Amino acid sequence: xxxxxxxxxxxxxxxxxxxxxxxxxxxxxxxxxxxxxxxxxxxxxxxxxxxxxxxxxxxxxxxxxxxxxxxxxxxxxxxxxxxxxxxxxxxxxxxxxxxxxxxxxxxxxxxxxxxxxxxxxxxxxxxxxxxxxxxxxxxxxxxxxxxxxxxxxxxxxxxxxxxxxxxxxxxxxxxxxxxxxxxxxxxxxxxxxxxxxxxxxxxxxxxxxxxxxxxxxxxxxxxxxxxxxxxxxxxxxxxxxxxxxxxxxxxxxxxxxxxxxxxxxxxxxxxxxxxxxxxxxxxxxxxxxxxxxxxxxxxxxxxxxxxxxx
Amino acid sequence: xxxxxxxxxxxxxxxxxxxxxxxxxxxxxxxxxxxxxxxxxxxxxxxxxxxxxxxxxxxxxxxxxxxxxxxxxxxxxxxxxxxxxxxxxxxxxxxxxxxxxxxxxxxxxxxxxxxxxxxxxxxxxxxxxxxxxxxxxxxxxxxxxxxxxxxxxxxxxxxxxxxxxxxxxxxxxxxxxxxxxxxxxxxxxxxxxxxxxxxxxxxxxxxxxxxxxxxxxxxxxxxxxxxxxxxxxxxxxxxxxxxx
Numbered sequence: 001x002x003x004x005x006x007x008x009x010x011x012x013x014x015x016x017x018x019x020x021x022x023x024x025x026x027x028x029x030x031x032x033x034x035x036x037x038x039x040x041x042x043x044x045x046x047x048x049x050x051x052x053x054x055x056x057x058x059x060x061x062x063x064x065x066x067x068x069x070x071x072x073x074x075x076x077x078x079x080x081x082x083x084x085x086x087x088x089x090x091x092x093x094x095x096x097x098x099x100x101x102x103x104x105x106x107x108x109x110x111x112x113x114x115x116x117x118x119x120x121x122x123x124x125x126x127x128x129x130x131x132x133x134x135x136x137x138x139x140x141x142x143x144x145x146x147x148x149x150x151x152x153x154x155x156x157x158x159x160x161x162x163x164x165x166x167x168x169x170x171x172x173x174x175x176x177x178x179x180x181x182x183x184x185x186x187x188x189x190x191x192x193x194x195x196x197x198x199x200x201x202x203x204x205x206x207x208x209x210x211x212x213x214x215x216x217x218x219x220x221x222x223x224x225x226x227x228x229x230x231x232x233x234x235x236x237x238x239x240x241x242x243x244x245x246x247x248x249x250x251x252x253x254x255x256x257x258x259x260x261x262x263x264x265x266x267x268x269x270x271x272x273x274x275x276x277x278x279x280x281x282x283x284x285x286x287x288x289x290x291x292x293x294x295x296x297x298x299x300x301x302x303x304x305x306x307x308x309x310x
Numbered sequence: 311x312x313x314x315x316x317x318x319x320x321x322x323x324x325x326x327x328x329x330x331x332x333x334x335x336x337x338x339x340x341x342x343x344x345x346x347x348x349x350x351x352x353x354x355x356x357x358x359x360x361x362x363x364x365x366x367x368x369x370x371x372x373x374x375x376x377x378x379x380x381x382x383x384x385x386x387x388x389x390x391x392x393x394x395x396x397x398x399x400x401x402x403x404x405x406x407x408x409x410x411x412x413x414x415x416x417x418x419x420x421x422x423x424x425x426x427x428x429x430x431x432x433x434x435x436x437x438x439x440x441x442x443x444x445x446x447x448x449x450x451x452x453x454x455x456x457x458x459x460x461x462x463x464x465x466x467x468x469x470x471x472x473x474x475x476x477x478x479x480x481x482x483x484x485x486x487x488x489x490x491x492x493x494x495x496x497x498x499x500x501x502x503x504x505x506x507x508x509x510x511x512x513x514x515x516x517x518x519x520x521x522x523x524x525x526x527x528x529x530x531x532x533x534x535x536x537x538x539x540x541x542x543x544x545x546x547x548x549x550x551x552x553x554x
Contacts, residue, residue, distance in 0.1 A: 051554060073399040084390035088328050103399070
């Protein structure tokens with residue numbers, strides 16, 4: 001479990017993290033979402049015990065990072081931003097160092113080492129210097145370091161940043177597989193990641209918490225939530241006719257591909273009436289979709305305080 | 311295994327996979343040899359002891375110890391590995407001690423590798439080996455004090471060059487304090503008490519006392535306390551850095 005309580009960090013006049021309070025429970029993958037410079041990394045650094053909070057505190061598995069830093073650190077696996085490691089060492093030397101630092105006994109240390117190496121598929125690079133590894137491999141070494149002691153709480157700062165789509169997929173699978181019995185906090189500014197991984201989202205901007213919800217709830221805030229869109233190439237769909245449906249609020253046509261989006265009045269379901277209408281008119285529709293809502297639009301709306309793109 | 315020894319082992323490993331260790335060893339051994347025989351008049355003195363050898367050590371350390379200590383924290387701060395290190399379960403004091411011990415053991419090793427000169431002097435005459443042993447001990451302690459200064463100043467900055475220069479300047483001042491020339495110069499301008507205090511801070515005076523074979527507890531204590539104080543100051547600096 002991770003808990004922050006009015007967690008605050010000030011650099012002189014700049015408040016990087018401003019009275020941030022949230023809670024992540026076991027089994028949850030909590031996404032810390034925000035634009036670059038929102039304070040995600042600073043918040044994580046305070047939870048990891050690297051920075052001291054200016055005010056407030058954080059708890060990892062109930063251990064206060066100010067009063068019991070060592071206990072909190074023992075319960076936590078942490079991948080810092082950019083996955084720093086001692087580049088002059090080989091993967092084996094580096095992981096052995098972490099095994100020793102984590103105080104794992106010889107047999108258990110060896111067992112964990114083997115398990116983590118095979119889980120992250122590092123067997124072939126074990127004796128290669130970390131400096132010469134690709135970015136994706138270095139990220140995997142960083143992840144290996146974070147999960148070596150099998151921690152109940154895992155905190156990953158932009159775990160897939162700069163990876164190619166295949167590597168991203170591998171890392172997400174790994175996080176997914178570990179999520180069941182652990183508390184996982186990841187920071188990201190990639191919205192696709194939220195869909196792929198998180199079951200809860202905390203959005204921060206300028207160090208302040210702006211939203212704490214499930215991805216579905218956030219999508220519900222989108223004006224696209226419940227809208228119906230379809231492509232009807234080559235047929236003059238009558239916008240007028242659609243507009244006359246009592247449930248419809250407005251209609252938009254994408255100027256580029258001619259895709260038509262029909263927005264409902266609040267609380268109305270419009271998929272069925274729209275479909276019925278189209279059928280009655282005998283119009284050819286190549287494909288029709290009920291929109292879940294657009295996270296990017298909600299994200300913009302929340303973090304910039306303006307209404308999302310029209 | 312304790313986190314201190316884990317840090318020490320990793321540091322030593324890092325020394326030896328990079329050229330730092332070998333460059334240091336070669337330069338230290340070559341310079342120690344040259345200075346002893348040419349500048350120190352090893353043969354012409356006609357005495358079977360290692361005084362000229364040990365007399366060069368403060369000046370050798372002045373140049374070489376900052377080169378070892380400068381990377382200690384500056385590199386970790388710059389490379390971002392400090393964040394990794396401090397998220398592992400160890401205290402700042404343990405991290406500092408682990409790093410210091412690694413560097414100190416390394417310099418101890420360099421000192422041990424000067425054994426040929428000890429064999430030489432024993433072959434040429436019959437020196438007092440107790441005095442020589444005291445000389446080695448004093449030299450190692452002085453290297454420790456220099457290293458502790460370097461460890462503290464390396465935590466101050468993320469630039470290794472700045473760490474190197476700062477360390478060299480502070481060590482130079484500590485060597486100079488108590489030298490007759492400096493004392494004469496300050497005679498008029500400082501009160502007598504302060505002047506005496508300053509003289510007692512002199513690294514050279516305490517080292518020379520030990521190197522003469524006089525093991526006075528006060529001289530040993532001077533080095534041990536210097537090391538402890540500078541390391542503690544370094545821990546304080548690191549802790550202050552955690553609070554933005």
